[in-house]
Amino acid sequence: xxxxxxxxxxxxxxxxxxxxxxxxxxxxxxxxxxxxxxxxxxxxxxxxxxxxxxxxxxxxxxxxxxxxxxxxxxxxxxxxxxxxxxxxxxxxxxxxxxxxxxxxxxxxxxxxxxxxxxxxxxxxxxxxxxxxxx
Amino acid sequence: xxxxxxxxxxxxxxxxxxxxxxxxxxxxxxxxxxxxxxxxxxxxxxxxxxxxxxxxxxxxxxxxxxxxxxxxxxxxxxxxxxxxxxxxx
Numbered sequence: 001x002x003x004x005x006x007x008x009x010x011x012x013x014x015x016x017x018x019x020x021x022x023x024x025x026x027x028x029x030x031x032x033x034x035x036x037x038x039x040x041x042x043x044x045x046x047x048x049x050x051x052x053x054x055x056x057x058x059x060x061x062x063x064x065x066x067x068x069x070x071x072x073x074x075x076x077x078x079x080x081x082x083x084x085x086x087x088x089x090x091x092x093x094x095x096x097x098x099x100x101x102x103x104x105x106x107x108x109x110x111x112x113x114x115x116x117x118x119x120x121x122x123x124x125x126x127x128x129x130x131x132x133x134x
Numbered sequence: 135x136x137x138x139x140x141x142x143x144x145x146x147x148x149x150x151x152x153x154x155x156x157x158x159x160x161x162x163x164x165x166x167x168x169x170x171x172x173x174x175x176x177x178x179x180x181x182x183x184x185x186x187x188x189x190x191x192x193x194x195x196x197x198x199x200x201x202x203x204x205x206x207x208x209x210x211x212x213x214x215x216x217x218x219x220x221x222x223x
Contacts, residue, residue, distance in 0.1 A: 035202065042205040049213040057217060073210040080206030088202050102160045109172035116175055 034087050034101070038080070041108060045076055048115055055124055065122060072115050079107045 056066045083104040090096045119125045160166040 038202070038205055039200060042200070045206070046208065046213070049208070049210050050217065053210060053214040053217050056214065057221075070210050077206050077209055084202055084205045091202070102162060102165045105160055106165050106169050106172070109169050113172040113175045116178065 031087070031090055034090065034096075037105075038084050038087050041083075041112075042080060045080070045112070048112075048119075049073065051124065052115075052119070055122070060124070061122065068118065069115070072111060072118065076108065076111045076115070079104055079111060083108060 052061070052066075052069045055061050056069075061069070083101070086096055086101060086104065116125065160169050
């Protein structure tokens with residue numbers, strides 16, 4: 001599936017609109033920034049879950065592949081919940097531990113990266129073609 | 135399908151804008167570098183997903199409307215069952 005000029009144009013416009021929306025609704029406090037970051041991480045992971053689950057249902061993943069993804073998923077959910085709870089505690093008035101927040105955020109991003117590399121390994125993503133067809 | 139692609143594109147844009155926010159929360163330089171590298175890879179992943187995968191995204195809610203207690207509560211098996219139900223409809 002190649003991206004045509006129309007899709008490429010829509011992508012650029014969407015980026016601009018998203019940027020404008022982000023500026024208008026930019027969080028002003030560290031707590032609001034943290035809440036937005038955790039919410040976005042959850043939404044993005046849901047997108048990844050749907051992508052892998054769809055591929056599995058379509059027969060593009062073996063049982064072992066799906067099992068490996070479930071293992072990554074469990075780790076993401078664990079780290080995500082810990083980060084979420086830390087933000088909730090922060091919201092409730094308990095100052096967060098920077099070291100703990102750092103560790104959990106880095107762990108979550110590392111797991112996202114692992115999921116990406118696994119998707120590429122399975123052929124679900126073709127990184128070399130990302131810039132093509134624009 | 136175009137609508138689904140646009141949603142994925144929007145998600146990529148949101149991830150691209152949220153990643154700097156997440157990394158800005160990290161105080162240690164070394165950890166921040168690692169996080170920035172991971173974020174860049176992840177944004178690449180989302181870009182790749184929008185090109186190669188066309189999942190059904192009905193039910194995807196605006197992240198800002200979801201309460202903190204709801205986050206990270208849905209595992210891969212639950213999503214799989216949800217997609218099965220959607221296909222049966």
